[in-house]
Amino acid sequence: MALRIQPHISYIDKSFKASHTRSYIMAMQINLHGLAFTIYHPDRNKFVVLQQYRFDEKKKPTDYPLVFDLILNDNPWFAYPYMDFYCLFQNNFNTLIPLPLFNKEHKNLYLGFNHPFQENHRIVFDELKNTGSANVYYLPNPVAEKVKEFWPNATILHYSTALIESLTVHFKNRMDDQMLFMDVHEENFDLVYFKGNRLFYANNFLFRTKEDFAYFLLSVMEQLSLNPEDVRLLLLGDIDKNDEKYPLIYQYIRHVDFIPENKGFHYSYLMDDVRRHRFFTLFNVLQCEL
Structure with missing residues (x-):
């Protein structure tokens, strides 16, 4: 790995003060x-850095300690103490269990039904308060x-936990x-569906081609009895x-929009x-009860 790492995008508001990270x-x-x-x-209800x-x-996963150190080399405030810190780890090794059926003593069994054993990982779970479920997953x-x-005070969550709750x-x-x-995401996508204001479906799909992408989407819509003419x-x-997948989606589904930003x-x-939809979950995790 190179000894320097440069951000793809970097926005730091002039009001940001490294001495005030707490x-x-x-x-x-x-x-x-x-x-x-x-x-x-x-205090200002404002995002000051992205x-x-x-x-x-x-x-x-073993590369990430060095990645953090390289970011720290250029931004000493990166690892300063913060009032709160949320880390959303994203992988497809997770399983949602309704809370009435969940026993934390059996969390390894839940994952074993759907995912192969992952070495050098721990099995943890998040409680989704608004949906009455537990998200069990492998964390490197x-x-x-x-x-x-x-960040000793960090709250570590599975990305899908924050997505669903947001x-x-x-x-x-x-x-x-x-x-x-x-x-x-780069090689996978999450689909989330609510019915009667309750979480009804959530799953993650790996894809290689845009045709795979469209196939999984349309298959889930058929499974959920969602009409491409009516679904939003x-x-x-x-x-x-500008993404090559966008016109393919629009070819099959009449009503396609980008999720609106949080005006709060x-x-x-x-x-x-x-484009705020690109960072929707990252921006909105702050309002979740996690």
Whole structure:
């Protein structure tokens, strides 16, 4: 790995003060293709920092301690103490269990039904208060240990936990049965569907081609009895109108929109050109009860 790491995007508001990090909240999203983080100023209700790093090659969990150290070399305030710190780790080794059926003593069995054993990982779970479920997942030990070394007060969550809870809070009392949420990543996507204002479906799909992408989407819609003429597909994550997958989606589904930003927050003017749907979960994890 190179001895320097440069952000793909970097916005640092002039109001940000490294000496005041104990008054800020930091949230970070990690996967093996890159990471992004925000810094939020609660007193001003404003996001004052947004940085994103993208890797040319897919990393391994064991690479992340060095990645953090390289970011720290250029930004000493990166590892300063913050009022709160949220780390959203993104992988597809997770399983949702309804809370009435969940026993934390059996968490390894839940994962064993759906996922192969992962060496150098720990099995942990998040409780989704708004949906009445537990999210059990593999968390890489090198990531967990480095996060806790830098930020001892860190709350570590599976990315899908924050995604589902953010959607639940953001669309509270505004959800309808024709809304389907698609969160797109580099090689996979999450589909989340609520019925009767309750979580009904959530799953993650790996894809190699745009045809795979369309096939899985349409198959799930058929499974959920959602009509492509009526469903409203709300997109978030790593996709925009210039993406090759977008016209393919639009070819089959009549109503396609990007998820609206949360107007309850303020954002640095430097972020005016940022497509907020790309960082929806990262921005909105702060309002979740986690």
